[in-house]
Amino acid sequence: MAARMKLKLKTVFVLYFMVSLMGLVYALMQLGQRCDCTEHDLPKERTISRLRGELHRLQEQMRKSEATKQPQKQPAKPSLPTIFVITPTYARLVQKAELTRLSQTLLHVPQLHWILVEDSPHKTPLVTDFLAKSGLSYTHLHTPTPKDRKLQEGDPSWLKPRGAEQRNEGLRWLREDRRAQQGADSQQGVVYFADDDNTYSLQLFEEMRNTQRVSVWPVGLVGGMRYERPVVEGGKVVRFHTGWRPSRPFPLDMAGFAVSLRLVLDNQDACFDGDAPMGFLESSFLQGLVTMDELEPKADNCSKVLVWHTRTEKPKMKREEALQAQGLGSDTAVEV
Amino acid sequence: MPKRRDILAIVLIVLPWTLLITVWHQSAITPLLATRKVSKTHPPPRIPPDESCSLQNRDIVEVVRTEYVYSRPPPWSDVLPTIHVITPTYSRPVQKAELTRLANTFLHVPNLHWILVEDSQRRTSLVSHLLQDTGLNYTHLNVETPRNYKVRGDTRDPRIPRGTMQRNLALRWLRETFSVNNSQPGIVYFADDDNTYSLELFEEMRSTRKVSVWPVAFVGGLRYESPKVNTQGKVYGWKTVFDPHRPFAIDMAGFAVNLRLILYKPQAYFKLRGVKGGYQESSLLKELVTLNDLEPKAANCTKILVWHTRTEKPVLVNEGKKGFTDSNVEI
Numbered sequence: 001m002a003a004r005m006k007l008k009l010k011t012v013f014v015l016y017f018m019v020s021l022m023g024l025v026y027a028l029m030q031l032g033q034r035c036d037c038t039e040h041d042l043p044k045e046r047t048i049s050r051l052r053g054e055l056h057r058l059q060e061q062m063r064k065s066e067a068t069k070q071p072q073k074q075p076a077k078p079s080l081p082t083i084f085v086i087t088p089t090y091a092r093l094v095q096k097a098e099l100t101r102l103s104q105t106l107l108h109v110p111q112l113h114w115i116l117v118e119d120s121p122h123k124t125p126l127v128t129d130f131l132a133k134s135g136l137s138y139t140h141l142h143t144p145t146p147k148d149r150k151l152q153e154g155d156p157s158w159l160k161p162r163g164a165e166q167r168n169e170g171l172r173w174l175r176e177d178r179r180a181q182q183g184a185d186s187q188q189g190v191v192y193f194a195d196d197d198n199t200y201s202l203q204l205f206e207e208m209r210n211t212q213r214v215s216v217w218p219v220g221l222v223g224g225m226r227y228e229r230p231v232v233e234g235g236k237v238v239r240f241h242t243g244w245r246p247s248r249p250f251p252l253d254m255a256g257f258a259v260s261l262r263l264v265l266d267n268q269d270a271c272f273d274g275d276a277p278m279g280f281l282e283s284s285f286l287q288g289l290v291t292m293d294e295l296e297p298k299a300d301n302c303s304k305v306l307v308w309h310t311r312t313e314k315p316k317m318k319r320e321e322a323l324q325a326q327g328l329g330s331d332t333a334v335e336v
Numbered sequence: 337m338p339k340r341r342d343i344l345a346i347v348l349i350v351l352p353w354t355l356l357i358t359v360w361h362q363s364a365i366t367p368l369l370a371t372r373k374v375s376k377t378h379p380p381p382r383i384p385p386d387e388s389c390s391l392q393n394r395d396i397v398e399v400v401r402t403e404y405v406y407s408r409p410p411p412w413s414d415v416l417p418t419i420h421v422i423t424p425t426y427s428r429p430v431q432k433a434e435l436t437r438l439a440n441t442f443l444h445v446p447n448l449h450w451i452l453v454e455d456s457q458r459r460t461s462l463v464s465h466l467l468q469d470t471g472l473n474y475t476h477l478n479v480e481t482p483r484n485y486k487v488r489g490d491t492r493d494p495r496i497p498r499g500t501m502q503r504n505l506a507l508r509w510l511r512e513t514f515s516v517n518n519s520q521p522g523i524v525y526f527a528d529d530d531n532t533y534s535l536e537l538f539e540e541m542r543s544t545r546k547v548s549v550w551p552v553a554f555v556g557g558l559r560y561e562s563p564k565v566n567t568q569g570k571v572y573g574w575k576t577v578f579d580p581h582r583p584f585a586i587d588m589a590g591f592a593v594n595l596r597l598i599l600y601k602p603q604a605y606f607k608l609r610g611v612k613g614g615y616q617e618s619s620l621l622k623e624l625v626t627l628n629d630l631e632p633k634a635a636n637c638t639k640i641l642v643w644h645t646r647t648e649k650p651v652l653v654n655e656g657k658k659g660f661t662d663s664n665v666e667i
Contacts, residue, residue, distance in 0.1 A: 013345040020352035027359050051542055054415045058446055062411060093554065097532040097643035104535065105440040108408060199433040202440065220667040221429055224654035227667050241661070243654025305667045308433035311648040319557030319577040330559045330575075334551075336640050 080111040081209050082189040084174060084261065088166030089127065089196045090119035093336065094312050096126060098196045103134045109205040115173065117166035118142040126335060139177075143169040149274050161281040163254075164274035167193055171264060171271055178265055189261035190215075193254045197312050200255075204306040207298040208258040214290040217299035219256040222309035228253060232301040236293055249283040250292075255307045257282070263289055409472055410446040417521035417542050418447045420510060420595065424502030425463065425529045426455040430647050432462055432667060434529040439470040445538045449522075451509065453502035454478040462666055479505045497616050499528070500606045511602050514595065522595030526588045530647050533589075537641035540633040541592040547625045550634035552590040553643040561587065563630065565637045571630040583618040583627075589642045591617070597624055 085106065089095060099116075106112055114136050118127055121144045131138050145165050171191075178186055190211045194200065208215055216237060218229030223244045230237040230252070240251045250257075264270065273284035299306050323329050421442065425431060435452075442448050450472050454463055459478045467474045479501050503526055514520065523544050527533065541548055549571060551562035556578040563586065564573035574585035584591075598604070604623035611619055634641050654660055 010341075010345070013349060017348045017352065020349070020356070024352050024356050024359065027356060031359065051416065051539070054413060055446070055539070058410060058413050058416075093559070094643065094645055096640075097553070097645050100534055100643075101437055101441060101532045104444060105437060108440060108443060199437045201436050218665070220433065221650040224651055226429060226652060226655060226659075226661045227665060229665075243660055303665060305432075305665060308430070308436075308667065309650075310430055310433050311650075313646040313648050315554035315644075315646075316557050317559070320559050323558070323577065334560065334638060334640060336553045336559045336643070 079185060079188070081261075083109065083112045083205055083209060083258075084115060084189055084191045085112060085194045086115045086117065086167055086170035086174075086191065087194050087196050088117050088119060088163035088170075091124060091126070093315050093317070095196070096130060096336065098312060099127070099130055102194070102196050102200075103130075103136055105200050105202070106136055107134070108202050112137065112205065114138040115170045116140055117170050119145050119163070119166055139173060141166075141169050141173055145274075161272075161274060161276060161278065163195070164272040164276075164281060168271040168274075174261075175265060175268060178261070187262055187265060190258045191261055191264050192258040195254060197310060198255050199308040199310045201306045204299075207306065211258050211260045211296060213263055213294050213296065214257055214259050214286065215296040215298045216252060216257045216302065217297070217307070218302050218305050219253045220305040220308035222253045222255075223251075227305050228256065229302045229305075230256075230295065230297060232297040232303075235297070235301070237295040237297055237302075238292075245279055248280060250286045251279075252282050252286075253309055254282055255309060257286065257295075259286075259289065408443045409448070410444070412473075413447055416447040417523055418449050418595075419445065419523045419525060419538055419542065419592075420449045420451055421525050421527045422451045422453065422503055422506040423527050423529050424453050424455060424499035424506075426498075427460065427462075429650050429652065429667060431529070432466065434647060435463065435466055438527070438529055439466070439472060441533055441535070442472055443470065444535050448473065448538070450474040451506045452476055453506050455481050455499075455502055475509065477502075477505055477509060496608055497606075497611060497613075500608055500611075500616065504605045504608070507598060507605060510595065511599060514599055516596075516599045518599070520595075523592050524595055524598055525592040528588060530645060531589050532643040532645045534641045537634075540641065544592050544594050544631060544633075546597055546629045546631065547591055547593050547621065548631040548633045549586055549591045549637070550632070550642070551637050551640055552587045553640045555587045555590075555644045560640055561585070561590070562637045563590075563632060565632045569632060569636060571627055571632055571637075579614055582615055584621040585614070586617055586621075587644060588617055589644060591621065591630075593624060 087102070089099065103114075106114055114131075114134075116127065116131060116138060118124060118141070120142050123140060123142050128140065131140050143165050145162075149161075149165075151162065174191065181187075190208050192205075192208060204217070207217065216230045218227045220227040222228050223242050225243045228240070228242045228251070231239045231241050240246055242251045245251060267289055270285060270288050272281055276284040320329060423438070425435065439450075442450055450467075452463060452467060452474060454460060454477070456478050457480050459476055464476060467476055481496055481498070481501050507524075510524065514522070523541050525538075525541060537550070540550065549563045551560045553560040555561045556576045558577060561574070561576045563571045564575050566572050574580045574582070576585045579585060601624055604620055606616055607619035
C-alpha cells in the first residue's frame, strides 16, 4: 500500500515537474522573441508618442501652408526691419516666470532679435538653458551693476535707476555686431528697451517697426496714473501728459519709445547715465539723439495703450524660510 | 533514503517555479525597455523649428522661425484633444494687460478653447474686443458674484471665494454644450488670469485620462508645492506646509480634468459657501476622483511648468479724485 502510494506520489511529482518545466521553457521562449509591446506598453506612453507625432505633423502642415502663401505676399520679408529688444534681467524668484511669458509674446513677432543682459558677473545656467529652449533669435550678455548703484534689500524700487549698465552693454554689443555686418539691410532696424515684467501687445511691435528716428506712444499703469502719453497736435508731439515731473526733457517711460538702429549707430556715445536722478534715465539717453518735435507719434497719434508697465509681486516665502531654518527647505535642484 | 527522495522531489518542484517567477519579473521590465527603444525610432518628439534646421545655414533658420511665428493660432487638429481653459476675470486696471499676455501664451497652443468668464453684470466691450482681436477659439460668459452691500466699496461677498461662481458657470456651460455620449476628447483646466504658464504644461495635460496633477511655484508660502509621488508613479500625499492633510492640497493651477469625467459627474461643482481657505480645489476634486486615480505629470512632479505669479496693484495716486487721464482711453 505504502509503496503504491509512494509510486503514485512519484508520478504526480514527475508530472508536476514536467508541466513546470514546459511552462518555464515557454516563458523563456517568449522572452527571446520580440515582445508584443502593445499589451505591455502603458497606454499613456502610446498616447504621448501619438500626440507628439500629431504635433509634428501639425507643424509640418503649418510650414507647408506658409510656404504656399509666400508667392501671394509681397517679398517684403527680407527687408522687414529687425526689432532689437534689449532686456535687462536679474536673478530673483519670479525671473524664470517673467522671462517665460515675455518670450511667449516675443515669439509671435517676426524679425525680432532678443538681447537679454543679465545683471550678473557671469551667465547663469537658468537663463542659458531658458534661452536655448525659447525658440527665439537671441544674444545672451551679462554685466554686473556696481555695488554702490545696486538696490539694497528693503530699498524702494525707485531709489536708484536700474538696468542702466545692462542696457548700455546691449547697445555696446549691438554697435559692435553691426560694425561687423555688411550690407545696407544690416543697418536697418529698431531698438526697443523692454523690461522683463512689463506687458506688451503684439500690435506694439508692428507700430515701432518703421521708426525713422525715435517713435513714442502711451504707456499704461505708469507714473501713478492709468497711463502716461505724449500729447500730439498736428501729427507732432507738443508736450507730455504725465503726473510726475513733466518738466523732464523726456518724461517717458523706458517702454514708451523706440530708437531706429541708424540713430544708435550714428551716435556711438549715446547711452544711459546710471547716475542720473530718478526719472531721468530715459532723458539721459534721448537728449543727445533727438528733439521733441522730431519724435514720431505711434499708436493712433498716441491715443491707444499698447504696452503696460505691470509689476509682479514678490512671492511670499514665509513658510519656505521657516523650513529652511529647520534644514527642510524645498529641493533646490528643482528650478523655479 | 525516502527522505532524500522527498527532498529531491520538493526541490524539483520548487526550482522551476522560482525560476519562472524570476523570469516573469524580468519580463515585466523588458517590455518597458523595448518601448523605450521603440520610441527612440519614432519620429523625434516636438522638433522646435530651429533644431530641425540646425544643419542648414542661418538664413533658412531665420525664415523657418518666421514661418512658425506667423501662423497663429495654430491650425486646428482633428486628433488632438481640445484643452478647455476656464479663466475667471474681473475689471481692474491691470485686466487688459493680464488678458493680453495670457492670450499671447494661448496663441501658441494648438486646439485650445478659451472660456473666459467675467465677474460682471454684462459682458464688457473691453473683453469682447480683446477676444475678437486675438483670433483665438473662445467662449465669452459672465456671471456676477453678489456684492456684499454691508461693506463699503466694491468688495464681493467674502464668504464666496473669488472666481467660484465663474468657474461653476463654465462647468455648467460645458455640460450643456457637450453630451456625455459625445466622443470629442477634451481636457478642462482652470487658469487664472495672473499666473504664468509654460507651453510644455499644455502638452503634459493633453494626455489626462481622469485627473492629472503637477507642481505649482509660489503657492502656500513656498518656492513650490507639489504632489508626493511614489516609485510606482502614484500620488500618495502632498508636499505642502499649509494643511497638507486636505483631501487635495493643490492649487487651482496644479491639476486638469478630463472632460469626460466632468460630463460623467454632472453634480460636481466648486462649493460656493462654507469652504475653508485652501479647500476650494478639494470641494470639486473629491466629487470626481480619488487620490489613487491621480496622474502625476511634469516628470513625476519634479519640474515646474506653472508659476502662481501675482501682479502688483498699480498705484494710481496721480489720478486724483477726478481722474487726470482721459477715461475714454482704454487700458
